[in-house]
Amino acid sequence: MxxxxxxxxxxxxxxxxxxxxxxxxxxxxxxxxxxxxxxxxxxxxxxxxxxxxxxxxxxxxxxxxxxxxxxxxxxxxxxxxxxxxxxxxxxxxxxxxxxxxxxxxxxxxxxxxxxxxxxxxxxxxxxxxxxxxxxxxxxxxxxKHKINNKALVKHSAEFDGSQFVFESGWHYSGEGDMQSLNLSIGKTQFDATELWQDSHAMVxxxxxxxxxxxxxxxxxxxxxxxxxxxxxxxxxxxxxxxxxxxxxxx
The missing domain is CATH 3.40.50.150 (Vaccinia Virus protein VP39)
Structure with a gap:
């Protein structure tokens, strides 16, 4: 992978x-x-x-x-x-x-x-x-005070012969005016999986x-x-x- x-x-x-x-x-x-x-x-x-x-x-x-x-x-x-x-x-x-x-x-x-x-x-x-x-x-x-850093939203979909898994979740450090939206995309095709991850800084x-x-x-x-x-x-x-x-x- x-x-x-x-x-x-x-x-x-x-x-x-x-x-x-x-x-x-x-x-x-x-x-x-x-x-x-x-x-x-x-x-x-x-x-x-x-x-x-x-x-x-x-x-x-x-x-x-x-x-x-x-x-x-x-x-x-x-x-x-x-x-x-x-x-x-x-x-x-x-x-x-x-x-x-x-x-x-x-x-x-x-x-x-x-x-x-x-x-x-x-x-x-x-x-x-x-x-x-x-x-x-x-x-x-x-x-920001109600964010559960462990909570994730996840769903899967099939497209163009590939299986996709999407995950997203909020993360807040507990202080300051910035939080992040963490995203990941998993793409599986022919038993090979690629995984993309990113973190978007947000207010x-x-x-x-x-x-x-x-x-x-x-x-x-x-x-x-x-x-x-x-x-x-x-x-x-x-x-x-x-x-x-x-x-x-x-």
């Missing part, structure tokens, strides 16, 4: 790695929250959109949807999936849009791709600036700290991380869905 560092460009394996994710369920849930708490406008942007599956579902729900990502190969796939959408190559921690938006989403814990607290603050400020009055910012997050924050960063810009609603039901956060869960309504700053 050979082991290599996981290459930066995951675009070729991204959809396979995320095959178990119910993108339609997530998109429907956030669209429903937008009906209840947002301004009912239809201009939507998905931050860290990857290969565009959420964008596809928001278009199908009647939104004028667009996507933003820092990875051009991901965007190339997204453009093939959603030819009617606009995709933007930008860093979500400091982005701009020409026309204001009604809904900005950031799924799959991608808000943590901000490289430290200052970058996260810049992302939040960019989102606020990009939204129309009453616009909604929706994302999911993990509380670490508690929900209390995150609330403090958001509160100058937004009215904040926190829900359980459950896309089937709308349930207020129980004040204990380590994963939550943040739904933030733009507040006008004087």
């Amino acid at each position: 050979s082991t290599n560092a996981l290459y930066t460009d995951l675009s070729g394996y991204y959809d396979l790695m995320c095959r178990d994710i119910n993108y339609q369920q997530q998109s429907n849930s956030v669209a429903r929250l937008h009906q209840f708490l947002g301004n009912n406008g239809k201009q939507h942007l998905d931050l860290a959109c990857g290969t565009g599956p959420h964008v596809r579902h928001f278009i199908d729900l009647g939104f004028q949807s667009s996507g933003l990502d820092i990875n051009q190969p991901m965007l190339d796939i997204a453009m093939r999936r959603c030819p009617e959408a606009q995709f933007i190559l930008q860093n979500m921690t400091e982005f701009y849009v020409e026309e204001k938006l009604d809904l900005i989403t950031c799924f799959l814990y991608s808000i943590h791709y901000s490289a430290g607290t200052e970058a996260l603050k810049a992302c939040i400020a960019s989102v606020h600036k990009a939204l129309n009055s009453g616009g909604l910012f929706c994302f999911n997050s993990v509380d 670490a924050t508690s929900f209390t700290e995150l609330n403090a960063l958001l509160s100058p810009y937004f009215d904040i609603h926190i829900f359980e991380h459950d896309y089937d039901k709308i349930i207020p956060w129980d004040l204990d869960s380590g994963n939550a869905l943040f739904v933030c309504v733009k507040r006008e700053i004087e």
Whole structure:
């Protein structure tokens, strides 16, 4: 078995790695929250959109949807999936849009791709600036104090004659504003296995700290991380869905 560092460009394996994710369920849930708490406008942007599956579902729900990502190969796939959408190559921690938006989403814990607290603050400020009055910012997050360093998410898939095993897990040292997302991909073909591993540095924050960063810009609603039901956060869960309504700053 050979082991290599996981290459930066995951675009070729991204959809396979995320095959178990119910993108339609997530998109429907956030669209429903937008009906209840947002301004009912239809201009939507998905931050860290990857290969565009959420964008596809928001278009199908009647939104004028667009996507933003820092990875051009991901965007190339997204453009093939959603030819009617606009995709933007930008860093979500400091982005701009020409026309204001009604809904900005950031799924799959991608808000943590901000490289430290200052970058996260810049992302939040960019989102606020990009939204129309009453616009909604929706994302999911993990509380650094609730991370179990031993917990892993694992699934397998077959593709092009090979068996793939994907594993991911959070790791937090217990101090500071950085955590890591550890990833591994195992590929077995003809009884030979290759293993790629990598560790992505990501911003670490508690929900209390995150609330403090958001509160100058937004009215904040926190829900359980459950896309089937709308349930207020129980004040204990380590994963939550943040739904933030733009507040006008004087």
